[in-house]
Amino acid sequence: GEDVEQSLFLSVREGDSSVINCTYTDSSSTYLYWYKQEPGAGLQLLTYIFSNMDMKQDQRLTVLLNKKDKHLSLRIADTQTGDSAIYFCAERGSQGNLIFGKGTKLSVKP
Amino acid sequence: NAGVTQTPKFRVLKTGQSMTLLCAQDMNHEYMYWYRQDPGMGLRLIHYSVGEGTTAKGEVPDGYNVSRLKKQNFLLGLESAAPSQTSVYFCASSPTGSEQYFGPGTRLTVT
Numbered sequence: 001g002e003d004v005e006q007s008l009f010l011s012v013r014e015g016d017s018s019v020i021n022c023t024y025t026d027s028s029s030t031y032l033y034w035y036k037q038e039p040g041a042g043l044q045l046l047t048y049i050f051s052n053m054d055m056k057q058d059q060r061l062t063v064l065l066n067k068k069d070k071h072l073s074l075r076i077a078d079t080q081t082g083d084s085a086i087y088f089c090a091e092r093g094s095q096g097n098l099i100f101g102k103g104t105k106l107s108v109k110p
Numbered sequence: 111n112a113g114v115t116q117t118p119k120f121r122v123l124k125t126g127q128s129m130t131l132l133c134a135q136d137m138n139h140e141y142m143y144w145y146r147q148d149p150g151m152g153l154r155l156i157h158y159s160v161g162e163g164t165t166a167k168g169e170v171p172d173g174y175n176v177s178r179l180k181k182q183n184f185l186l187g188l189e190s191a192a193p194s195q196t197s198v199y200f201c202a203s204s205p206t207g208s209e210q211y212f213g214p215g216t217r218l219t220v221t
Contacts, residue, residue: 004152031208042114042200042212043153088152096207097143097155097168 006101022089133201
């Protein structure tokens with residue numbers, strides 16, 4: 001079956017790095033995604049990685065993919081208070097939809 | 111471009127009432143989706159469309175119907191609302207079926 005698991009909470013200090021982890025079950029997933037949701041808002045696509053890649057970097061964001069362990073992580077460098085949000089990991093499902101994790105709430109303390 | 115827009119932003123219904131949620135996108139995307147988001151459940155797919163005139167069932171389709179008469183619009187209908195349909199509804203569109211772009215959501219309460 002298709003399932004995505006994430007830890008529910010992460011708290012970091014401003015200026016530190018944040019690492020949000022995710023595991024998925026469908027080894028045939030071609031794309032894996034990270035979305036950000038701020039309170040009362042929709043989901044914003046942050047980045048995505050193709051399954052034949054190990055790493056993707058985009059400014060302060062680094063995505064690491066370990067396909068053998070079906071593990072995906074999102075690292076945010078120099079975390080700011082504006083990064084406080086819920087972060088969703090998602091894999092592409094068999095119906096072309098996205099299978100989401102329950103989200104990790106990132107709290108950034110000044 | 112406005113991207114993906116949803117109407118209305120908020121709605122309160124009584125049990126048994128009907129309503130239609132409208133999603134519009136101006137990016138000429140082929141694929142459109144309706145999800146619901148419930149606390150502790152993440153997002154779940156209700157229905158989706160791979161092009162104008164097509165619709166298909168997702169993970170939780172019961173109690174909902176959809177239509178895609180025009181490429182830019184995807185309508186979600188509730189024929190007889192139930193309290194279990196209290197949720198936040200998100201529409202998304204995609205050019206190729208890979209990355210999806212979301213609207214701001216509709217918060218629906220059924221009393």
